[in-house]
Structure formats: structure tokens, C-alpha cells
């Protein structure tokens with residue numbers, strides 16, 4: 184094990200995969216000479232040169248589409264978006280091409296590509312820069328979506344994503360790039376896509392939360408423990424395919440579920456998980472499924488407003504208590 | 510459609526296309542580019558009174574001092590998020606705004622403080638927005654990147670590179686539709702040329718003869734990427750040709766060049782002389798003195814380059830002009846600076862005093878009218 188920042192874990196994953204397979208390249212805005220807008224790719228230009236670490240103009244639609252084409256020809260691109268907010272100008276490439284070409288061609292073509300970058304709100308950045316895109320993209324069949332919460336998962340899952348023969352969307356967070364954690368140094372360390380991690384076990388309630396929200400859930404669980412409430416916390420790590428079985432298993436013992444999800448509430452990840460759980464666990468539930476999400480308005484700038492807008496530890500605790508009729 | 514002639518009337522300039530289809534020899538199109546650089550303007554030749562020149566000088570200084578103070582307040586964590594400073598580019602905003610009509614709509618990217626202050630937004634409303642307070646120009650909802658003052662025909666403040674360009678063209682389209690004689694001004698950075706939105710909007714503007722100035726503020730860099738490193742052909746002014754637009758290239762470090770150029774092209778775009786509305790592609794060559802945002806190590810450029818550009822400081826140059834032409838004394842200019850600094854300090858005080866937005870305001874302004882939201 185080594186202690187790495189989240190960004191270093193991502194870099195390690197990309198570096199190892201690029202050393203392993205010469206068809207892997209990294210492309211995006213400021214990834215090469217600037218060392219990455221958030222320093223994820225720091226030093227990679229020196230190691231791999233400009234053929235494989237490729238700076239682009241601000242042309243997301245162009246370099247996303249170009250890389251989809253390259254992937255159809257057998258390359259394995261890693262496309263870095265400065266943040267996922269800027270993928271909306273590349274939406275068509277991701278949704279119409281990356282997700283659908285294989286299906287439309289009756290399985291003739293495949294698109295082994297990773298799209299990655301920071302997702303979700305990152306402080307006071309205002310409405311255009313605070314989107315959580317998992318709900319939007321997970322609505323589209325044909326895309327795998329990963330949203331890890333810690334450096335170890337980031338490394339193991341990014342390596343799996345790069346090796347996957349399908350389009351994979353990898354959601355990071357500007358607020359987590361500096362997060363430190365123990366990361367496996369095992370040779371060829373990969374984590375299978377689609378497996379949840381049970382981070383904490385308790386009998387009273389299940390809380391499921393991915394990416395930054397996972398840390399809220401853990402904090403809430405610690406606080407609840409002081410009040411005598413023991414929560415199971417599940418980090419799904421993957422949004423599509425969603426590891427719903429792990430949640431079902433847990434809810435069958437705790438009989439209560441709270442979903443923390445920074446997406447907006449209407450048609451969000453929480454809506455989908457809530458639906459599946461009421462269908463699969465109807466007889467086991469002792470309370471309606473609760474969710475904690477962003478507010479159903481665009482992200483505001485003012486400090487107090489964005490704090491109120493974001494899912495919080497307090498809201499999570501309140502939601503848990505509601506399921507316990509406390 | 511066979512037999513129907515194209516609805517589009519003769520374009521503003523000669524096109525080679527039709528000839529190329531006939532028997533005549535192919536002659537390449539000759540681009541219509543006007544260069545506004547070292548024109549030898551004086552305030553008199555431009556019809557500017559000494560008072561107006563001093564007003565313009567004051568406005569540039571207001572932008573500069575406002576942002577210097579904002580940077581300081583960012584350091585004190587009174588301001589958060591991204592803060593992109595316009596310092597170095599003030600002649601563009603002031604020159605353009607003074608040249609056009611007060612009702613001509615303006616839209617720009619996230620580097621928006623300068624244009625907002627040029628358009629007459631108060632320093633108070635600007636600073637309060639940066640502080641995220643209720644008296645801010647966008648009620649504390651927008652922040653630095655999303656300044657708005659619709660009453661003054663300033664339509665933002667847009668965070669997605671290139672996203673505002675079609676919208677700006679649409680504002681000109683509305684003017685043509687309503688026949689109100691307006692002309693829209695759409696500003697964006699050199700990096701935004703690389704967005705599809707620019708190319709689609711430019712073509713529509715030309716196709717529909719929209720009275721719109723499509724203005725790239727070429728400040729040499731998009732974050733750490735120079736224009737040379739982002740374009741197959743780095744000569745941005747050529748980007749109007751493919752769409753059949755008239756083109757202007759302007760020295761954006763020279764207040765009088767900017768003013769003179771915008772006066773001429775805005776009037777031409779509204780069709781003042783020929784009754785024909787039309788778009789312009791405008792490259793304003795300028796320079797950003799500060800980093801891209803507040804955390805930019807600026808390793809992509811040399812100290813020498815920055816020093817050389819500082820000699821072109823539009824505010825210093827205007828000051829020299831004023832002194833050399835006896836439009837004001839040193840003391841008078843210092844007094845202007847003192848006044849501006851006091852105005853900016855007062856805006857900091859105003860922003861400090863202004864309350865945080867009430868949480869209930871978070872739910873306002875999503876729709877016109879009451880629409881239920883999901884809880």
C-alpha cells in the first residue's frame with residue numbers, strides 16, 4: 184500500500200495502462216504542457232511524449248468524436264474533460280455515437296474508450312459549473328458509468344475502465360483530487376466494474392451514496408452511532424451497471440434505506456434506486472425509502488445558498504431518523 | 510425547388526461562387542478586411558470632447574481598480590469560485606461601449622466585469638455579486654462569471670466557452686426582426702473560436718444578414734494554450750471569410766482605435782448607409798496581464814513577453830495622450846484615480862454590508878410564474 188492523493192491514483196492507473204498497452208493515449212484540454220488543469224496528468228507528457236499525451240483546443244465535441252473514431256479503429260483513448268460540465272457540447276458524440284454505434288451496427292463495431300473528469304458541484308462556481316451528470320448519462324443504455332469515492336477505488340476502477348471494451352464514463356470530483364488514501368500497489372491491481380463496497384455495517388438502516396456523497400454518508404453514520412443508530416453504508420462505486428443486489432441484500436436486514444445523491448431529485452439516481460428497492464424489497468421495508476439530493480433548482484453562487492443546495496450531513500441524519508420514526 | 514432562385518439577396522461583398530459554376534475563369538474571392546491600427550486618430554478627429562475622453566479614461570480605471578480590489582478580496586476569501594480578471598483589456602470594453610448605442614445588447618463570456626462596468630453597472634452591484642450578496646447584480650446567484658444587467662442591455666456573463674455566441678447572434682436577429690435599428694455585440698475569447706457554436710452562429714449571422722458584431726477578444730491565450738498551439742491557422746481574423754462576413758481587425762490596446770472602429774462597423778452593421786443589415790467578424794488584439802483565473806502559475810509565457818506587453822497598457826497610453834494634449838493635468842488625473850479608488854472602496858463596504866440572500870430566494874427565478882418543484 185502507498186498513500187496517494189486521488190489525482191495521483193488516477194495518474195498511476197493511466198500510467199500503468201499506457202505502459203502496458205501502446206494503444207492507450209490521453210487527450211484533452213491542458214493535459215500535456217500545462218500538466219493538467221487539476222494536475223492529474225502531471226509529468227505524463229515527459230514520460231510518454233506528445234504523441235500519446237495530447238493537448239487539444241477547446242473543442243470537446245471534436246476531440247470526443249475523434250477519439251470515438253480512433254477507438255473504432257482499435258485505439259483505446261482516455262478522453263479528459265476539464266469537467267463534466269463541458270461535456271454538454273460533446274453530448275451528441277457521447278450519446279449518439281459512443282453509446283449507440285455498437286448496437287446500431289448489430290455488434291460489428293466496438294468503442295473501447297474512457298471519458299473522465301471532475302463531476303458535480305465544487306464550491307461556489309455557479310449554475311453552469313456545478314452539474315452532476317450521472318443521472319443524465321445513466322439514462323442512456325450503452326454507457327458504463329463509474330463514480331469512485333477514494334483513491335484506491337479510483338485506481339482499480341480506472342484500470343478496469345481502460346481495459347473495458349465499452350465506453351466508460353469515469354466521474355471524479357475537483358473537491359476530491361487532493362483526497363489522500365491508501366492505494367494498493369499490487370501488480371495489475373484492478374477492481375471489477377459493477378461491484379459495490381460495503382464500507383460500514385449496522386443493523387438499523389442502509390445508506391447508499393457514491394463519490395463525494397459517500398463521505399457525507401460516513402460522517403452521518405458516525406454521528407448517528409453516537410446517538411445509538413447503527414447504519415450500513417454502501418458505496419456502489421459504479422452507477423451503470425448499478426450493483427443493486429448489494430443494496431437489496433442490505434435492505435433485507437435493515438429494512439430501511441436512505442440514498443444520498445448529489446444529482447437533482449427528478450429522475451435522479453436516487454429515484455431509480457428507490458424504485459428498484461420498493462419493487463424488490465416491498466415486503467421488507469419498514470419505512471418509505473428516503474433520499475437526500477441537491478435542490479430542484481440550478482446551483483446558486485452565494486455561499487449560504489450553495490451550502491443549502493448541496494446534500495448535507497444534517498439532512499442525511501434527518502432522513503435516517505425519518506425512516507426510524509425518530 | 511427546381512427553378513426557384515435563391516431567396517438570399519446579393520451579399521454585402523462580391524462572391525466568386527456563382528462565377529465558378531459558370532464558364533468564366535475561377536477567381537478566388539477577395540476578403541473584405543479592414544485594419545484598425547495606428548490610424549493616427551486624435552480625440553478631435555473622432556469627435557470626442559475632452560470631457561468624454563476623461564470619462565472613458567475614468568471608466569477604464571474603474572475596471573482596473575475594481576478588479577485589483579476584487580483580487581485582494583479573493584485573497585481574503587470574501588470572494589470564492591473562479592475569478593477571471595480583465596486587466597489589460599479595458600480599452601476594448603470602454604472603446605466599444607462608448608462607440609455604440611446604449612440599447613445595443615452586449616453579451617460576453619465569464620471574463621465579464623470589465624464590460625459590465627463599461628455598460629454602466631455600478632461597482633456596488635458588481636462587488637456585491639462577487640461577495641455573493643443579495644444586492645449583487647444577479648442577486649448573488651451568478652457570481653463572477655455570471656454578471657447580468659438587463660436594464661442596461663448587458664446580457665451576461667456566460668460560463669461555457671462559446672455558449673453565448675449563438676445567443677448573441679440571436680439578439681441581433683431580434684433587432685432585425687423588430688426593425689429597431691439595433692446591433693448586438695457578442696464577445697468571446699480566442700479559445701472559443703474552437704467551439705462548434707462559433708461556426709454555426711457565424712454562418713447563421715451571415716446567412717440571415719444579422720446586425721451583429723461577432724467579436725473575438727484575442728488575448729493570446731486560452732488558459733495555458735496560446736493561439737498558435739490551438740489553431741491549424743492561427744490568424745483568427747480569417748474566420749469571418751468562410752461565412753462571407755466583413756471583417757475588422759482592431760488594436761485592442763488603443764482606446765481610440767477601438768472606439769473609431771466600433772463606431773464605423775456598428776453603424777455599417779445596422780445598415781446606416783446602405784439600408785442593409787449585416788454581421789461583422791471582429792478580431793480585437795489585446796492581452797491579459799493576469800493569470801487565467803486566480804490559480805494560474807503562468808508557466809506558458811515569459812516575463813519578457815509580459816513586460817513588453819505592459820508597455821502597451823491601454824490605461825497608461827490614454828493617460829499619456831491626455832497629458833500630451835493638455836486635456837487634463839497630472840493632478841486632475843490623480844484626482845480621477847482617487848475618486849475611482851474611493852468608489853471601489855465604497856463598493857467593498859457596500860458588499861460587506863449587504864445581507865446574504867435569504868434561503869427562500871434560492872427557489873426564486875427558476876421560472877416565470879410559480880411552478881412546483883420536486884422536494
Ligand SMILES: Cc1ncc(C[n+]2csc(CCOP(=O)(O)OP(=O)(O)O)c2C)c(N)n1
Pocket residue numbers: 212241243265269272620668669670671697698699700701702728730731732797801
Ligand atoms: C466548453 C468549455 N470547455 C472548457 C471550459 C473551461 N475553460 C474556461 S475558460 C477556458 C479558456 C478560454 O480561453 P479564451 O476563450 O481565450 O478566453 P479568455 O479566458 O482568454 O478570456 C477554458 C478552457 C469551459 N468553461 N467551457
Ligand SMILES: [Mg+2]
Pocket residue numbers: 698699700726727728729730731732
Ligand atoms: Mg484568450
